[in-house]
Amino acid sequence: MTEVNPKVSPEELSNERPSKISKTLQEDGDFCEEEEEEKEAVDKSMKPGLQRYLVAVEYIGTRFCGSQQQLNHRTVVGVLQEAFHKFIGQPVTICLSSRTDAGVHALSNVCHVDAERVSKRKPGEVLPPHEPAVVRKAVNHFLQKEGDIMLTDVRSVPSDFHARFKAQERMYFYRLLNGPELLSIFEKDRAWHVSEELDLAAMQEACKVLVGHHDFSSFRASGCQSKSPFRTLEELSVLEMVSTPHFPSITEREQNGSNEEGQDSFCNKCKTGLPTGSISNDIMAGDSKSGADLGFGIRRRHRCYVITARSRSFLYHQVRLLVGVIKSVGTGDLKVSDVERILNARSVTAASPMAPARGLYLGHVKNLPTLTFCSGSVHEESGHLPVTPPKPTSLDWDHNVLSTAASLYPLYVTAGGIFACFYPSAFSWFAKRGPASYSLSLGLIMLSMGLTLELKDLIALFMQRPLSILYGCVAQFTIMPAFGLIISKALGLSPSLSVGLILLGCCPGGTASNVVTLLAQGDVPLSIVMTGCTTLGAVLLTPFLTKILAGTCVPVDAIGLSISTLQVVVVPILLGSYMQSKFPAAVKTVTPFTPLFAVLASSLLACSVFSENVVRLKSSMVAASFPSDASLILRIRSIFSGELGVIILAVLLLHCAGFFVGYISAAIGGFKEPQRRAMSIEVGMQNSSLGVVLATSHFTSPMVALPPAMSAVIMNLMGSSLGFFWRYINPSDSKDTTQSQD
Incomplete structure (x- = not known):
């Protein structure tokens, strides 16, 4: 029996180690993706003279470094290709129906093999293909010395039959x-x-x-x-x-x-x-015996x-x-x-x-290569009923509607902000309650986050990837606070607006960053853990960074900020996690609605703060002196000129710096494309709702809350646009590397 490749150490053949290829390739699954790939596979016409065989193979998985071919590693596909090449004399193409990791056995895996029979006496002359029985016997002859893999069945199939997509x-x-x-x-x-x-x-x-x-x-x-x-x-x-x-x-x-x-x-x-x-x-020979008389050995x-x-x-x-x-x-x-x-x-x-x-x-x-999909009848050749995909249930439709509604967050907050410009009194019922209503709203948002998060899961994932997560968290609390200070100085903002911009930069990552990371084909687990870790770390880091960077502008109560962060962030998250473990049935009923609730509450919070400050931006609100019949374009231009325009520019520059420098810092750290995208989005998107609550609760000037409120609109528009841009650019580095640097 052929020994395992000596270059592979026992640790590399550990049963817990997935094959390098299968770790990064998408597993068989998403039906829509398979249908698209199947169309592409069918469109690619096979070379004339090639014969496609459907092959069933069994193997002992612990003798292989996975199924997919890898350089300098013994794999199932590599051994099969070598055996087919020895028999046919030509390279063959093999596509497995199901990929398996190192250590996973196969009683019957299926693949299709494209082989061309060429004459050895007359090079270039294509001969009729071998019969399946001949192929099975000959290839097994070359596999005998391996001792851990063999063909169990071989059949000829049409050239458009695909082992993976027809499974x-x-x-x-x-x-x-x-x-x-x-x-x-x-x-x-x-x-x-x-x-x-x-x-x-x-x-x-x-x-x-x-x-x-x-x-x-x-x-x-x-x-x-x-x-x-x-x-x-x-x-x-x-x-x-x-x-x-x-x-x-x-x-x-x-x-x-x-x-x-x-x-x-x-x-x-x-x-x-x-x-x-x-x-x-079968039972071993011998009569039944007592435990004391089982027999020696x-x-x-x-x-x-x-x-x-x-x-x-x-x-x-x-x-x-x-x-x-x-x-x-x-x-x-x-x-x-x-x-x-x-x-x-x-x-x-x-x-x-x-x-x-x-x-x-x-x-x-x-x-089912010969199955004709007819309405409920059994095909004579296959003996199986046609397989139909499961119909979506009403619950699935409800979840899809709620998910779609929650994804419109940028639209809600933008429409609400524009509405607040012209009718600020529309939000007075909420804004007049001041910090109490804002704190309650953020607490409910964090509670909804806690209902879908368990701290032990967060800790477990952190222990799996500590370096990546620590690197991202350090980037979060250094890049944005530093640029908040730099931009406020460069634009000459007033003390109140400077504190608001710095406070925004010191806030943790926002929950919307996880959705944007998924949209951008980034590393979603890294984004989720970074959001959780920075949110918990904000209890200490947000207040003290704000005091260090903005303390020269206005007095900053770091202790008070810490207590407020603990009350409106950490306590609701812990409460939600506790409720999830103690009342799983009730939480299961509520959780489909929590994303939409969080989106609407966050939109209301941002728009209320913005409406409260509209009347105070008198230098920008020259539209108030316009007659009622003034054109809409003229009124909008007047609103976004002056101090309001400077605030928008400052917030825009801050988030641009977060997205760009976050990506560059991840690249410098040696992370691959999915991690770069995740860190870029996580650094660039802040928890603006926390900034609004802290600003309204601990600073006398209402202008401090304006940058975080404006951020809710600008940040989500920028993040969504970046996510859609990256969605159509494949992270090529992720296809030949692992998902973590740890």
Whole structure:
């Protein structure tokens, strides 16, 4: 048997290490993306003379560094290409239906192979393609020396058939061996050994929660680049089965003579579609014996549980994260109610630790090359009903409407600002209550953020990427405060406006930055953690940076600012996180509405402050002296001249500096394109609502709150525009590098 590439260290072949290619490539999943890519694949006509074969292959995943080809690493595609080349004498192209990481086994993976048979006697002469049976026998001859991979089936398919896009169903199995004794060496790298007792009934109840069409954001890896986290899990089940008889151990049920239970398990096993050759029902020879008389060298076999997951497609690491949660329920570390809470959290860090790769098997990929999609009838050649995509439910439509409405934040705040210019009294019902109403609004916004965030998840993600997050947080609290001071000095702003601009620069990142980062194809997990960390850090950093930089202009009460930040930011977030853990059902009902509520509350907050200051900008409000029949253009021009124009320019320059210098600093730090975009957006977009609340609560001049209020309009327009611009520029660096510098 060929040994693993000596250049690959044992650490590199760790079961926890995903392949470098699959870590950055988008996993099979998003149906819309697949349809677009399928059209492109079909449009590319195959070279005449090439024959496309559909190949089924099985392999031991722990012997490979993943499935996709990598330089100087032994991979499934690399070994197959070498074997085909030895047989045909020509390079071949191989496309796998399902990519697998290092350590993941395949009982039956599927790929298509494009091969051309050229005459060796007459170079250039194309010969008729080999028969599939010949291909299978010949390629397996060259794979024999490998000892860990072989072809199980080969068929000829049309040139437009694509193994990945024609896959209608994928089925994975995960083996858990349960028992206190050491695992047999014959089971090494074939299963996950769990020594604690597992509760089968609890695990089965947990599976019921996860089956169906859901947002599986909590069950995707941070490196997953699928645009949609929604997947339809057709089956997720747990069954206890009779372990393989080839290993020197014996099950507890065999010891007690309950052979009928083994027969029932075997029947259940066959229903799952698991190959009977891999998990058998044969019982070792000998009569049932007591625990004290098992025989020398004979020990109890571990209980074997098999988790089956079936879907058209899966997110990156979805199955292993699902197994990790199910196992935690079985051991009692989690309750069934916790599974629903994790699912509803929609956070990449919500799930428990991921199950190791060594117990995962790709069991089946159903391809239907001859299936004619007719209305409900069974095709004669395939024997399967046509597969139709799941219909969106009314709940999905409601979520889509709410998400769309929340995404119009820049429109709301812009329209409200224009309305406040001409009818400032329209917001007097809210503005007349002053700082109390502003603090209450921000507290509710932060509470809605806390309902979707768990601190332990934030800490877990921080521990995974400490350098990236610390670098981004330092950039957040140095770039913007410094440029706030520089711009206020350069434009000669009044003391009140200077304090307002510096206070805006000292605020943490805004929650809207996460959405813009997603739109810009940036590193969303990094953006989320930076927002959380800077928001919590603002309790100390925002007040003291404001005092240091703006203390020469007006007196700054740093202690009072800290207390206010603690009250309106940290306490509501902690309260929301607590409510999420204690009342998951109620939070699940409320959370779809929280983004829209936060957007509307933030818009009302910014527009109220702006309307309150409109009448005070007398130098800019020369429109008040115009007759009522003055043209709209003339009135708008008059409003945006004078001091108001300077404020707009100052806020515009501050955010431009944040976006630009944030990106440059990330590039200097050696981060790749997705991280650069995330840091640029996170640094450039501030929590202007916090600036408004602190300004109205701790400064006598109402002009201090004007820069943060104007920022709500300008920042969101700039951020959205930048996000749309980056959306159409692919982050090319992210396709051949990892997602983190840590």
